[in-house]
Amino acid sequence: GQNIDQPTEMTATEGAIVQINCTYQTSGFNGLFWYQQHAGEAPTFLSYNVLDGLEEKGRFSSFLSRSKGYSYLLLKELQMKDSASYLCAVLDSNYQLIWGAGTKLIIKP
């Protein structure tokens, strides 16, 4: 079966750095997405990785290793507004998105 694993919840301090990991086993791979979802709101697109390596976008970076079935989302200089759930999703060989359950990130002052 297809599976996406990410931690259920993480806590970090304002101003610090946090890394949210995602591992996947899917039938084929056509890219990996990270979305952010604030409580009661719609998920919003953060990043897309299809090649190995690090993609940097401001305070957020996303890394992919296809051989390890592994990705992480790195958030730097954490702000209180970064408190949200972060969803990892993989586009499989049928171009269908397989979603993880999300990681709830709690930022403390």
Add this chain to the structure above:
Amino acid sequence: ETGVTQTPRHLVMGMTNKKSLKCEQHLGHNAMYWYKQSAKKPLELMFVYNFKEQTENNSVPSRFSPECPNSSHLFLHLHTLQPEDSALYLCASSQTHPGTSGWSEQFFGPGTRLTVL
């Protein structure tokens, strides 16, 4: 209106009621999706419409009935639901490319919080 809108935002219904959820996208996309989001579970894809034609139906019970009258509007008709159907129902849209395996990011609406009593 911009982006993807959904109405109503909250809905409480009994198991014998019939109701409909509405989604509208203002992005000019050609694909629309219905997802179910339950607490601490992955997003579950329910239905996909490409160019107004249903291309995915992931073993969804017949008490959920989608309708896509045009590429901007998507409905989810609900009848004789069960309490376990209580969840957040999200609509999304994207631009797909006919004849290729192209993709684009999905844009989500704010969702309808459904409670079935």
